Amino acid sequence: MATVREIYDYLDKRAPFGLQMDFDNAGFLVGRGGAEVRRCLVSLDITPAVVREAGALGAELIVAHHPVIFHPARAVTDQTTVGQVVLALAEGHIAAICAHTNLDAVAQGVNDALAQALGLAEVTLLTQDGVDDQGRPYGIGRVGVVPEQAPAQFAAFVKRALGAGSVRYVDGGRPIRRVAVGGGACGGMVSDALARGCDAFVTADVKYDVFLEAKARGLTLLDAGHYPTENVVCPVLAGWLREGFPAVEVTLSQVHREAYQAL
Numbered sequence: 001m002a003t004v005r006e007i008y009d010y011l012d013k014r015a016p017f018g019l020q021m022d023f024d025n026a027g028f029l030v031g032r033g034g035a036e037v038r039r040c041l042v043s044l045d046i047t048p049a050v051v052r053e054a055g056a057l058g059a060e061l062i063v064a065h066h067p068v069i070f071h072p073a074r075a076v077t078d079q080t081t082v083g084q085v086v087l088a089l090a091e092g093h094i095a096a097i098c099a100h101t102n103l104d105a106v107a108q109g110v111n112d113a114l115a116q117a118l119g120l121a122e123v124t125l126l127t128q129d130g131v132d133d134q135g136r137p138y139g140i141g142r143v144g145v146v147p148e149q150a151p152a153q154f155a156a157f158v159k160r161a162l163g164a165g166s167v168r169y170v171d172g173g174r175p176i177r178r179v180a181v182g183g184g185a186c187g188g189m190v191s192d193a194l195a196r197g198c199d200a201f202v203t204a205d206v207k208y209d210v211f212l213e214a215k216a217r218g219l220t221l222l223d224a225g226h227y228p229t230e231n232v233v234c235p236v237l238a239g240w241l242r243e244g245f246p247a248v249e250v251t252l253s254q255v256h257r258e259a260y261q262a263l
Contacts, residue, residue, distance in 0.1 A: 001037070001247060001248075002036070002245045003033065003034055003035060003036055004028065004031055004033050004034070004035050004037055004060070004061055004095045005028075005033035005034065007037060007040070007061065007063070007241070007244075007245065007248075008027075008028045008097050010240075010241075010244045010245070011097060011099055014106070014108075015102045015103045015105075015106045015109055016102060016106070016132050016133070017099070018132075019101075019102040019105055019129075019132060019138055020100060020101045020102040021101040024100050025067045025069060025070050025071075025098075025100075026067055026098050026099055026101065026103075027067075027098065028095070029068055029069050029098055030068060030069075030086055030089045030095055031061070031089070031090075031094065031095025031096060032095065035060055035061075035093070036060065037060045037061045037095075037245075037248055038060060038247075038248065038249065039057055039058050039059040039250075040059055040063060040241055040245075041053060041057060041061070041062045041251050041253055042062075042063050042064070042234050042241070042250060042253065043062060043063075043064050043252075043253035043256045044064065044066060044230060044231045044233075044234055044253075044256060045064060045065070045066045046064045046066075046085055046089070046098070048084060048085060048088065049255045050062065050064075050253055050255060050256050051085060052088075052255075053253060053256075054092070054094050055092045057251060059094060059251070060094060060095060061094065061097065062089075062095070062097075063096075063097050063098075063237055063241065064097075064098045064099075065098065065233060065234070065237075066098065066100060067098040067100055068082070068085055068086065069086065073086075099237070101140075103233060103237075104140055104183060104184065105129060105138040105140050106132075106138050107136060107138070108236060109233060109236070110230055110232070110233040111126075111141055111182065111183050112142060113183075113232040113233045114142070114181045114183045114202070114232050115142040115181050117162060117232045118146070118158060118179070118202065119146060120143075120144025120145065120146060120179060121144055121145050121146070122144055122145050123142050123143070123144040124142065124143050125137060125138075125139040125141070125142065125143070126139065126140065126141025126180050126181075126182065126189065127139045127140060127192050140186065141182040141186060141189055141192065141193075142180070142181050143178065143179070143180045143181075143193075143196050144178075144179060145177055145179070146176065146177065146179055147177075148175050148177045149175065149176050150175060151169065151171040151172060151175075151176055151200065154176040154179075154200060154220070154222075155167050155169045158202055158222055158224050159224065162224050162228035164225050164228040165228075165258060165260075165261065166225070166262040167222055167223065168206065168211075168222070168223040169220060169223065170215040170220065171215070171220055172214065172215065172218045172219045172220035172221070173215075173218055174199055174218060175199065176199045176200045177199055178196070178197055178198045178199050178200075179198060179200045179201070180192070180198040180200070180201040180202070181201070181203070181229075182201070182202070182203040182229075183204070183230045183232070184203070184204055184205070184226055184229060184230050185204055185205035185226065186203040186204070187204075187205060187206040187221075189201070189203070190210060190213060190214050190217070190221065193219060194219055198219065199219070199220060200219065200220040200222065201214070201219055201220070201221050201222065202224055202229065203222070203223065203229065204224060204225050204226040204229045204230075205226055206221060211223075225258065226259075227257075227258045227259060234253070235252065238250050238252050
């Protein structure tokens with residue numbers, strides 16, 4: 001058997017929480033550290049539906065990517081969505097551990113999972129933000145190569161590979177060979193992708209002006225959606241937990257889906 005604290009400590013070794021960005025709120029966010037965990041649910045987000053799913057499974061812990069509490073909470077009541085979720089967790093005796101930007105940056109985390117899902121070869125860091133206390137380099141984004149193809153062909157491939165409802169993109173005007181990826185909202189890294197000689201950059205939540213900039217600078221920029229570019233890490237998290245805690249029953253959420261529909 002394992003406790004919530006033991007699982008947190010294990011994840012801290014795989015994706016050190018101290019590496020999270022200053023704005024982030026990753027970590028052990030809800031529950032009692034000494035509580036025993038027999039069943040664990042893994043999900044990209046902790047929504048009311050995911051909490052109900054955990055309760056139905058008898059899970060004592062949810063491990064998620066996005067923090068269930070992100071902005072400072074002045075109150076926890078049923079008058080806000082966050083309050084409702086936190087209350088449901090507490091009342092159901094379900095703990096929450098959230099690995100966010102630390103999981104974006106580390107080896108085998110979000111961006112390596114995204115690179116693998118898109119079949120990138122010769123993968124390296126897009127940017128190196130530092131090294132952890134074990135000497136392992138970390139950073140947001142990855143760069144790799146794919147078989148040469150036209151931008152429209154590559155966009156169609158990204159949509160299929162990630163199961164995205166849609167892919168918004170601008171054609172940079174040259175064949176795609178060298179590709180950068182940034183799971184989630186990494187539109188601010190266009191210059192980093194260009195500096196690494198990339199023909200394309202796959203990310204999410206791209207603003208209109210960033211599309212204009214990318215096109216003007218000859219970069220095929222693809223917005224494949226926040227959920228599709230990050231949910232690829234959930235099987236990785238589940239695999240880590242099964243490896244570290246064989247006695248714990250680890251389940252991937254079956255109810256959490258893309259937040260919106262695309263026609």
